[in-house]
Amino acid sequence: MQKTGLLLFDTASLYFRAFFGVPATLRAADGTAVNAVRGLLDFLARFITEYAPEQVACCWDDAWRPSWRVALIPSYKAHRVAHGEVEIVPDELRLQIPLIRQVLAAAGLAVVGSPDAEADDVIGTLASGVESVRIVTGDRDLFQLVDDDRDCRVLYVGRGVARHEVVDDAWLQAKYAVSARGYVDFAVLRGDPSDGLPGVAGIGEKTAAKLVGEFGSVEQIVAAAQDGRLSPALSRRVSAAIDYLGPAREVVTVRRDLPLGGQQLAVPTAPADPDEFARLSAELNLGSSANRLLAALAAATASD
DSSP states (O other), X not given: OOOEEEXXXXXXXXXXXXXXXXXXXXXXXXXXXXXXXXXXXXXXXXXXXXXXXXXXXXXXXXXXXXXXXXXXXXXXXXXXXXXXXXBOOOHHHHTTHHHHHHHHHHHTOOEEOOTTOOHHXXXXXXXXXXXXXXXXXXXXXXXXXXXXXXXXXXXXXXXXXXXXXXXXXXXXHHHHSOOGGGHHHHHHHHOBGGGTBOOOTTOOHHHHHHHHHHHOSHHHHHHHHHTTOSOHHHHHHHHHTHHHHHHHHHXXXXXXXXXXXXXXXXXXXXXXXXXXXXXXXXXXXXXXXXXXXXXXXXXXXXXX
């Protein structure tokens, strides 16, 4: 068990992973699928047990595709839109999202969101200036929040929850040859098709890392392209992407200034609403998943 000051969950990242990774045969008494609910509870229990936080928050996408990001880069997550601004989500998962909210509320775990903001921005704001933070996510954009001086790490579940990796600056240097400080510029140059960010045509990860390592920022790379410090081919590629680079940097940068107000993030010693938690556990057949979460919360608070 590792002691942690603040444990932040990128909730949607985890319940999507649970939905696709936990058998769909897990059902409530009325036949409703509950694999995402149960899988998420198991994930929360695992990380709370292993990292023994003093505070915890389940961070929420109040806006999965914020209007201000779309205004900057219209292609941002555009491929995930069904009708209007509705995200493409499997029906059996969509039905479970309100159930997840109900279970988390009954358990007493803080669910934190903010208007026109993604969970990433909530995480960035809650983590800002705090010592001893662990961020659980499958989203690489949150690597920019790594800060060795404040002991802020990302617990990256890209290879699975059981095989999660603790991302610090040494990990980033080994994986991408950039630091957390340079990660946003690196990501902007490389692009991310999963978010609808094209990157700079002809510049892949290795070249992006080399440019960030040599010049430090997108602004300095553009300046180098304009004054002849880049090769003619690279200068042409960067110059052709100037209209993309500035807005993309703002889109990729996680906000750290949301007006979240005072949040009660202390790990609950018991469910906030024991009767409701018991009712939901029975009706949704949460079984061992609910028990594991309660045991994790009890262990974390007992270790204070």
